Amino acid sequence: MGYEVEVKFRIDNLDEIERKVRRMAEFVIEKHEKDIYFNSPIRDFAETDEALRIRRDVEGVVLTYKGRKIDPETKTREEVKVRICPEYEENMIEVLQKLGFRKFAEVRKKRKIFRMQDVTFCIDSLEIGDFIEIEVESDDIEGAKKKIFEIVESLNLRRDDGIRKSYLELLIEKRQDSANC
Amino acid sequence: MGYEVEVKFRIDNLDEIERKVRRMAEFVIEKHEKDIYFNSPIRDFAETDEALRIRRDVEGVVLTYKGRKIDPETKTREEVKVRICPEYEENMIEVLQKLGFRKFAEVRKKRKIFRMQDVTFCIDSLEIGDFIEIEVESDDIEGAKKKIFEIVESLNLRRDDGIRKSYLELLIEKRQDSANC
Numbered sequence: 001m002g003y004e005v006e007v008k009f010r011i012d013n014l015d016e017i018e019r020k021v022r023r024m025a026e027f028v029i030e031k032h033e034k035d036i037y038f039n040s041p042i043r044d045f046a047e048t049d050e051a052l053r054i055r056r057d058v059e060g061v062v063l064t065y066k067g068r069k070i071d072p073e074t075k076t077r078e079e080v081k082v083r084i085c086p087e088y089e090e091n092m093i094e095v096l097q098k099l100g101f102r103k104f105a106e107v108r109k110k111r112k113i114f115r116m117q118d119v120t121f122c123i124d125s126l127e128i129g130d131f132i133e134i135e136v137e138s139d140d141i142e143g144a145k146k147k148i149f150e151i152v153e154s155l156n157l158r159r160d161d162g163i164r165k166s167y168l169e170l171l172i173e174k175r176q177d178s179a180n181c
Numbered sequence: 182m183g184y185e186v187e188v189k190f191r192i193d194n195l196d197e198i199e200r201k202v203r204r205m206a207e208f209v210i211e212k213h214e215k216d217i218y219f220n221s222p223i224r225d226f227a228e229t230d231e232a233l234r235i236r237r238d239v240e241g242v243v244l245t246y247k248g249r250k251i252d253p254e255t256k257t258r259e260e261v262k263v264r265i266c267p268e269y270e271e272n273m274i275e276v277l278q279k280l281g282f283r284k285f286a287e288v289r290k291k292r293k294i295f296r297m298q299d300v301t302f303c304i305d306s307l308e309i310g311d312f313i314e315i316e317v318e319s320d321d322i323e324g325a326k327k328k329i330f331e332i333v334e335s336l337n338l339r340r341d342d343g344i345r346k347s348y349l350e351l352l353i354e355k356r357q358d359s360a361n362c
Contacts, residue, residue: 042222042281052280065276082273083266092263095246099233100223101280 004066005144006075006135007152008163011123014130018112018123020155021132025116033057035107036093037168041100051166052101054084054092057111061089074148075133075164076141107167119151126167128174132157185247186325187256187316188333189344192304195311199293199304201336202313206297214238216288217274218349222281232347233282235265235273238292242270255329256314256345257322288348300332307348309355313338 011017038052039045045052049068054061060083067078084092093103107126114121122133134151136144149159163170192198219233220226226233230249235242241264248259265273274284288307295302303314315332317325330340344351 040280050279052276063273063276065279067279080272080275080279082269082276085264085266088263091261092244094261095233095244095263098231098246098248098261099221099282 002079002137003070003076003139003141003144004079004135005071005138005141005148006133007073007148008075008131008133008165009152009157009161010163011130011132011157014123014125017132017155021114021121021123024151024154025114025119025121028113028115029058030110030112031057031059033107033109033111035168037104037107038096038101039104041102045104046169046172051168052096054089054096056086056089060084061086061092063092069164071141071145073159073162073164074145075166076145105168105171107171109167119147124167126171128167128170131163131167183260183318184251184257184320184322184325185260185316186252186319186322186329187314188254188329189256189312189314189346190333190338190342191344192311192313192338195304195306198313198336202295202302202304205332205335206295206300206302209294209296210239211291211293212238212240214288214290214292216349218285218288219277219282220285222283226285227350227353232349233277235270235277237267237270241265242267242273244273250345252322252326254340254343254345255326256347257326286349286352288352290348300328305348307352309348309351312344312348 034056036054040052051066053064055064063082063084065080069075069077110125112123118136120135122135124131124133134148136148138144152159215237217235221233232247234245236245244263244265246261250256250258290305290307293304299317299319301316303316305312305314315329317329319325333340
């Protein structure tokens, strides 16, 4: 079991942030990710702060369970991943549906990934804007947070501007706002 | 979506049956299969006649959902398979448990597989005895049954002796019988 210790910031200056990230970390890949989220028949994941997702990108297909967030300042949560043979993505969706899970939402983004030792940077472009996520997979949550917030400072981001919401939650909020207009 | 049209017979004369099968079909593989069955948090699969299983064998790891049996004479049922990258088997179990599914039973068997065109023969040895399963994956259930029962006859098995129960069900019955002694 590992924790994904992670912070997220909205960025209006993608190019500038990317230049800074490129100076400290190594470029890994640029890819398009398509995420399908499912809700459970026994509890509302929006309320329990869990998530069940199938992600497809150029690297393959992964089923991920995310537990509720366990740190007040970051998006830190337990995460369990299962890599599926890519030709079985549709069957995985069908099995989940047979078991009572319902397709809930789809999120698409362009993601550039950079790495510096055990720190992963994701610069993401979605229909709701640009974001940076900085992540360390670790069992030492406090140590990982310290490292991450030093980087946040060096990127001239304000620790207090950190967003704990997932893209899925931001997307749902945006849609509700639009519906309320 | 495909149907697994399948019959099963208990055999007391494994060697003789195997000799006959070898004359009509081609040997494919001999392997040990370890199956873990899960039950659902929202319905009892023993009552709904469904199954959710993770199978590990020398060829890899597969998650399978089986629907209820839909033919009175055979084990025919809908089946959806998802091939998992083998190193993620433990994570798949963990995800299912996080989602509320419970490990229910484990079934181990030695299986010899033979193939004749689209017909698969499995000669299985379990702690509860030896069995033969004859299977065709097809959407044409009646056509597949006709073909299968011709083979059954040529093996000198009696159509009426067909067993519709899964190994899991047979194993549970056996345990209940033992407990009642």
